Amino acid sequence: MTSTAVGDDGRERTGVGRRAMLRSGLAAGVGVGIGATVGPDAAHAGGEPSDATIHRRFNPGSWDSVRDQFRLSRKYLQFSAFVLASHPAGVRLAIEEHRRRLDVDPYAYGAFRNDMDRSTAIRARLGTYLGVAPGELALTDSTTMGLGTVYSGLVLRPGDEVLTLDRGFYGTDEALRVRALASGVKVRKIALFDQPERATAAGMVDRMLAEITPATRLLAVDWIQSSTGVMLPIRMMADALAELNARRDSADRVLLSVDGVQGVGVEDFSIADLGCDFFISGLHKWLFGPRGTGFVWASTENWDRVHPVVPSFSEAAILSWFFGRPWPGPPGDWNSPGGFHSFEHRWAVPAILDFHEAIGKARVAARTREQAAQLKAGLAELPGVTVKTPSDPTLSSALTCCSVDGYTSEQVVARLMEEFQIEATASEYTESFVRLGPSIVTTPDQVDRLVRALHRISRS
Ligand SMILES: Cc1ncc(COP(=O)(O)O)c(C=O)c1O
Incomplete structure (x- = not known):
């Protein structure tokens, strides 16, 4: 069916209605479930059990069985979960299944509508796991991509000040350095403690408050510092900032942004309990999620302060562009950097949540x-x-x-x-x-x- 639509710019766009546009030639393939799907039980090369067998043997009540889900080398003791994840069998199977189907028909299986449906389902699962509204989660490929998304896109004015920590993660430093270039935004590094082993919660909050000036608009920190292992008292910091912000206009609030990757998959927490404004993380460290996956959470009100830097491939973003007028959609969709992704990894995210939820x-x-x-x-x-x-x-x-x-x-x-x-x-x-x-x-x-x-x- 063809139809004619007139955008707010008065230009005629012929031939494609909303549904037709989204589906034209992009017919969703017959989807496999978004969780782990179990392939044929072929023996693994070298006589080892196949991933399907390993997955079937999974007993979440036994820590030995949990470890057996990984193909990690037993030649070494693996004390490096804070760098990059190995995948458990359920994730390997899900990736393999998506990869196989993408290789057979990337056009239909990797189609726009398929990705949107899966991304919506992934955000729903992640939202439950993290204790936030699914529509407020943007999907990224890593923590670093999330840091760039927020620190490049956040609305700041010349003269506004951003504070970050002297032993913070490189990606935060660099995203803020680039942001400061030619924008008139000033970035200042502060120390919340002298010696990490002597840090105290009250001391860190006091130092934070002492560093805030009338121009401060953003504090960008790591929840758990990869330089020292210090876990910042985010809830106390957020509460102290809330008190301070109560005396400021909404546009002048100090926002608290947290890189939480060294806590996700370790801590039993909900983002809502932390009280921060932005929570940015990858899923491919302690959580052992698919390599190349991550997210950003912000409340709808705070997302309104961010301009998407990389155009979103969401339905709302594309329809807004197409019809020349704003199209409603969840902010997490709008702020998920677009383009086609390594979908076999992104779509396997539910499999790692299944794994963690089975263990507890x-x-x-x-x-x-x-x-x-x-x-x-x-x-x-x-x-x-x-x-x-x-x-x-x-x-x-x-x-x-x-x-x-x-x-x-x-x-x-x-x-x-x-x-x-x-x-x-x-x-x-x-x-x-x-x-x-x-x-x-x-x-x-x-x-x-x-x-x-x-x-x-x-x-x-
Ligand atoms: C605090 C912190 N944030 C981010 C990263 C990078 O994470 P990603 O690979 O998800 O960008 C690291 C280490 O790799 C880190 O220690």
């Missing part, structure tokens, strides 16, 4: 935090080792940083790998520490081995 968010958090507490307590006993991450569980999560007297972090990390087959990293910040990440793919026994290894290194 609270059990994942408890298991991870128990090992982190064990690690910090063990390291604290070692002469020559300084734990840089606070031992207070309200000021730390799973990511744990330490230093060893007489060695650089790189030397310690190299020795851990060469002599003890333990994978850790050195933080890439001005002051570098050894970073360790106990998670659901490590065990309490492995934490003991890690502590013993660091004991040996510190004594030699």
